[in-house]
Amino acid sequence: MLEIKNLHVEVEGKEILRGIDLSVEDGTVHAIMGPNGSGKSTLSYVLAGKEEYEVTAGEVLFNGRNLLEMEPDERAAAGVFLAFQYPIEIPGVGTMTFLRTALNAQRKARGEGELSTPEFMRLVREAAQRLNISSEMLKRPLNVGFSGGEKKRNEILQMALLAPTLCVMDETDSGLDIDALRIVAEGVNALRAPNRSFVVITHYQRLLNHIVPDVVHVMSRGRIVRTGGPELALELEEKGYADYVEEAA
């Protein structure tokens, strides 16, 4: 599904990612853990196609295609989704208008027809219900007046509707209380499928109690410094990141 080879990325002349190698097979869940500032969000933005990040070396293949050559919207239509660490508020753009525009844009890019209004409404209602998102929230402008937890749930709602094949989730758990965490995790688990993979970025192990990963990576100073099974997350929970911060320093 996703093949990252020797990826080097700079922002404003400063090297943030310093040689990432990562291979995500179909249907697997990879967790990326690491201290603040290690480059986790940078990696997620580079995958989604944010402009200000300059790739200075390496390559990223998504189902064999060169992801780095694609526009952000092309990547989305091809099946890449990023659940943002800090979902943005967009005053004046209604949540429903946004959802519908996004869904139809992707369908169009894939040569599928637009959804009818009743079909669209039914899809949104079902997905929203599962994530405990009220119809009142859906009436507001995108993320405007949403609490931190509501914004995160709204990201998962978009993920559920757009049905991507590669879901990159950047600290979706931060700012969620335990109930919301469970709701989000159930939403994610419901999406697990043989042809869908997840890259779950998190600072804490607790999300991984609910979304059990196949592989856990530790990132430090722009590199993946360790890879293991789910037990690695438990070890980190116990010992913290002190080893990695020091090792990199």
Next chain:
Amino acid sequence: MAEPTRIRTKAEEALANHFAALDGDDPIREIRATAFDAFLSKGLPHRRIEDWKYTDLRNLMREAPGPAVPAGIDDARAALAGADVFDGVDRARLVFVNGVFMPSLSDMAGVAGDIEFASLNAFLARGGAVLDRFAGTDPGESPILALNSAFVRDGAILRVKDGAKLSRAVEIANVFAGGKPGLQTMRHQVRIGRGAEATILETFSGPDGVAYQTNAVTEVQVDADARVRWVVAQEEGAEAIHLHMLIPRIADRAVFDPFNFATGARVARAEIRLAFEGEAASAGIRGIAVARGRQHLDATLIVDHALPNCTSKELFKAAIGGEAKGVFQGKIIVRPDAQKTDGQMMSQALLLSDGAEFSNKPELEIFADDVICGHGATCGQIDEDMLFFLRSRGIDKSEAERLLIQAFLAEAIEEIGEEAVVSALEARTRHWLGAEQEVLSA
């Protein structure tokens, strides 16, 4: 007196010739002559005149076509069919084509019992009371007004009766028809009676390929306790020059909310000169301008608080693409007696291309001490983070930009607060943005 040494521009010379050729047998001849002298003494305003610093009309208006030839009924009807911005709004209609009232195209059904109407021309023919009203505005203070008084042809004399609650909006449609350049000059005088409620729509439209000119002055007397929404939609043809003044005077406790929607014309200046002549009145003065190509759109506002306890809220937004230029000038005057004035002015511009330009001049002149007044202004580009967010969800760049521009403009349009009018203007904005695609990505 005109300075003998000043050399007239080609357009001024042409105007002098057109004026000399006007019918000499006219009941307001004196008024016309005084006004035209006042105009000629200063000529077309230019950038060294403070009020016209950003809209150098001497430079922008090189030609001055003569008074428009009245349109034949078929041409008029065809032109009117294109003036459809408010088709979704239940409305009566007073139609002016090339500056002349067209009774057969007008429709007062549903409001006839609540209003009195006559065409200005019919008043002029009788001489009469209208002369006094004209005398009430000093043409020396504005070249638009001076030219209007000099060349006025017709207009709506409209009165909404005391206490009337109009069941439909009333549109004053100003349409230019035909393929020949011409000057249409209208003077509308509207009085909204005590406690009356009305939505008035003032629309301007015309053909794209004709270098015609519009000069329209609209005076509005808003009596005590009246509530009025006043929406101007300027969709003139692409070669047109459009000069418009809206001059409302507002009595005690009245609410007057004007909105200026501007997308048309090569050069347009929309002036609102609003005066509070009563206490505890309020005005929500808003507008949007969207420009592309080489358009020049100017919104100029003077809000005069002379009496206590009045509130004015100003919100103007502009989206400027191509090589176009937007101008906002807003002045709030608070006179010594106008204690407890609340005046808040905001202007926001979005530049859609490298060649786009926006000039912004907010001014507060405050002579009272117990007031709350403020102004703010922003001028920027489309937010990159918002754009990226939308694109990351599969929305392509131009569609994402459209959504964001629409959202930006909608914030002002929605303040109109009347759903049919709001959706008509939002649809127009969407339409404009659809045609704007190539400019955005330039």
